Every structure is written in structure tokens, then in C-alpha cells.
Amino acid sequence: MxxxxxxxxxxxxxxxxxxxxxxxxxxxxxxxxxxxxxxxxxxxxxxxxxxxxxxxxxxxxxxxxxxxxxxxxxxxxxxxxxxGGEAPEQVRSWLGMPVHDAGAVENVLSELLPWMECIYLRYATAREALPPCWLWHPEIVEELLWLMDAWTAAYEGEEASNKLVGDWHDRQRPGVTRRIGEYAPGCDVLVHRDDAGLPIEAVPLAVAADPFVTWWAGARQTHGPAPTEAHIEAGRRGDRAQRGGLSAVPNMPAGGQR
Structure with a gap:
């Protein structure tokens, strides 16, 4: 229609x-x-x-x-x-968890860990793709959390149905498993490459965003502004603590693979 x-x-x-x-x-x-x-x-x-x-x-x-x-x-x-004041159902996010709320984090993991053992890791492809250091990868926990909530909705929610179950098996679970394998290929607890205690990755060249506002708002039919020497220097890979570890100009060897 x-x-x-x-x-x-x-x-x-x-x-x-x-x-x-x-x-x-x-x-x-x-x-x-x-x-x-x-x-x-x-x-x-x-x-x-x-x-x-x-x-x-x-x-x-x-x-x-x-x-x-x-x-x-x-x-x-x-x-x-x-x-009448009833709040809509909230979709949970590991990356969006409230800061300094250990109880909320603990509650999520107390659900996620047994679900992974009883459901997710029953699938061979899931076991193969999940790195032992998965808890160090917030993006992996985020994927697993929404996948668990999707499974709960499909099997136990108010609108549970075979259609939702089929979608979980055919599309959602394979998609999450594939992406987890892409997030941390070959990573392990013994070779985990994140430097403990250091700040997380910064957004590359965030301080240079102003010219792009002008470009995209009024002249996007042309190419963007040319990078300056300062942009190039700030964009090079190098000291992760100072430059964020990501780069638009990767002319230096990258660190270890996550």
C-alpha cells in the first residue's frame, strides 16, 4: 500500500x-x-x-x-x-550507562553473563568469534547487550513471536557474531593492546572542526578545506596518549592490533 x-x-x-x-x-x-x-x-x-x-x-x-x-x-x-506519565520502554546501552553507577553496571553483567553461557555461546560461530578479552572491548559488550535484549523480546516479551525468533536467528545473531570478529581479530588477554589507565581514543582532529562547519553548511558542492601542517601533524599516528591513536594521515606504523 x-x-x-x-x-x-x-x-x-x-x-x-x-x-x-x-x-x-x-x-x-x-x-x-x-x-x-x-x-x-x-x-x-x-x-x-x-x-x-x-x-x-x-x-x-x-x-x-x-x-x-x-x-x-x-x-x-x-x-x-x-x-499519564508512564515512561516509554528504555533501550539499554553499555556505552550509554550512567557514570559512577556501579549498581547499574553490575545488574547488566549479572544478566549478560549467564545469558551468554546458556544461550549465546551454545553456537559454535559465537564461541569462535568471541575473544577472551571481550570485557575489555566496550563495543563488544554493547553488541551482546542489545542481542540479549532482542532475544528476550523475541522469546519472552509481550509481542514474542516466531517471526521475531526467526529474525534473531537469521539476521541478528549472525550479524553480531560477524562484527565481534571484526572488532577484535586475534586479540587475547595476553596480547591485549589497550594501554591500561590511558585515556580512550580521541576524535581525530576534533579541534579542527570549525572550517568543516562552514564548508558543509554552505559549500558542500566543493571539496573540503585543505589540511594545514598542524592538521597533518595532529593527524599522524603516534603517541596514543597525546594524539588519540587514530589518524587521517597514517604515515607512521600503527600500534598492535586490537
């Missing part, structure tokens, strides 16, 4: 159903008018079959209208709960 981008899909569907209902009503009138003329030229069976087809179409429209009405009711209930 096509609808305008600025129109709610439910509203568009209701309008479409209303139009279909009008068409069915007009068709019913036509059939009634045709019956008298067809009595002399068409068999009684043909007339009956045509009448049954119109009746079936009318029943389909009625069922679809009932379905859309249930959707509208559920949406109204959701809006009413939100307006």
Missing part, C-alpha cells in the same frame, strides 16, 4: 479501506441492477456466483476495517499511558 511520507500509515490505510468500501457498495448496486437483465441471458448459477463474490469482498473489507480499528485503539491506549 502506498502512502504519502507526511501521512500516518494508519490514517492512509483507513482512507484506502473507506474507498474500497464505497467501491464494493457501488458494485453491489450494479449487481442488483444486473440481476434482472441477466435472468434472461445468464444461468442462475452464474448470477449466484457473482453475488457470492461481491459478498465475500464485502466481508474482507469489514474484517480489514476491524483490524485497523484495533490498531487505532492500541495506539490510543499507548498515547494515553504516555500522557
Amino acid at each position: 502506498r502512502h504519502d511520507d507526511d501521512k500516518d500509515p494508519g490514517t492512509a490505510a483507513l482512507a484506502a479501506v473507506a474507498g474500497l468500501a464505497r467501491s464494493v457498495e457501488a458494485l453491489s448496486r450494479d449487481v442488483a441492477a444486473m440481476k434482472s437483465g441477466m435472468q434472461q441471458t445468464a444461468s442462475k448459477t452464474a448470477v449466484t456466483r457473482l453475488n457470492d463474490t461481491v459478498s465475500s469482498l464485502g466481508n474482507t473489507v469489514a474484517s480489514f476495517e476491524e483490524f485497523l480499528a484495533r490498531i487505532a485503539t492500541n495506539r490510543a491506549d499507548t498515547d494515553r499511558r504516555r500522557s
Whole structure:
């Protein structure tokens, strides 16, 4: 079903159903008018079959209208709960965990660790891709946390369904497993390359962002501003504590692979 981008899909569907209902009503009138003329030229069976087809179409429209009405009711209930002060369900994020809240972090890990043992690591590809130093990689914990919550929603949530389960098996779990293997290829506790205690990676050349605001806001049809000598020096790979360890100009050997 096509609808305008600025129109709610439910509203568009209701309008479409209303139009279909009008068409069915007009068709019913036509059939009634045709019956008298067809009595002399068409068999009684043909007339009956045509009448049954119109009746079936009318029943389909009625069922679809009932379905859309249930959707509208559920949406109204959701809006009413939100307006009454109920907070919408929060999606958890390891990277977005509140700072200095050890209890929240502990609660997440107390769920994640047994889930990984009982569910995730039952899959051979998951065991092969997960590095032993996974807890040192926040991006890996982030992936595993949302995957666990997706599994819970698919199997145990209010809208649990075979469709959600199939999506978890066919798309979500393989995607997370593949990305984990890309995040930390060959990494291990004994060869973990992050320097303990040092600041995390800085955004490369963040201090040079102002010219890019001007460029992208008003002249993006041209190439960006040319890098200065200071940009090049700041962008080189080198001392991770001072330069952030990432670079747009990798002319020095990178450190160990994470």
C-alpha cells in the first residue's frame, strides 16, 4: 500500500479501506441492477456466483476495517499511558550507562553473563568469534547487550513471536557474531593492546572542526578545506596518549592490533 511520507500509515490505510468500501457498495448496486437483465441471458448459477463474490469482498473489507480499528485503539491506549506519565520502554546501552553507577553496571553483567553461557555461546560461530578479552572491548559488550535484549523480546516479551525468533536467528545473531570478529581479530588477554589507565581514543582532529562547519553548511558542492601542517601533524599516528591513536594521515606504523 502506498502512502504519502507526511501521512500516518494508519490514517492512509483507513482512507484506502473507506474507498474500497464505497467501491464494493457501488458494485453491489450494479449487481442488483444486473440481476434482472441477466435472468434472461445468464444461468442462475452464474448470477449466484457473482453475488457470492461481491459478498465475500464485502466481508474482507469489514474484517480489514476491524483490524485497523484495533490498531487505532492500541495506539490510543499507548498515547494515553504516555500522557499519564508512564515512561516509554528504555533501550539499554553499555556505552550509554550512567557514570559512577556501579549498581547499574553490575545488574547488566549479572544478566549478560549467564545469558551468554546458556544461550549465546551454545553456537559454535559465537564461541569462535568471541575473544577472551571481550570485557575489555566496550563495543563488544554493547553488541551482546542489545542481542540479549532482542532475544528476550523475541522469546519472552509481550509481542514474542516466531517471526521475531526467526529474525534473531537469521539476521541478528549472525550479524553480531560477524562484527565481534571484526572488532577484535586475534586479540587475547595476553596480547591485549589497550594501554591500561590511558585515556580512550580521541576524535581525530576534533579541534579542527570549525572550517568543516562552514564548508558543509554552505559549500558542500566543493571539496573540503585543505589540511594545514598542524592538521597533518595532529593527524599522524603516534603517541596514543597525546594524539588519540587514530589518524587521517597514517604515515607512521600503527600500534598492535586490537
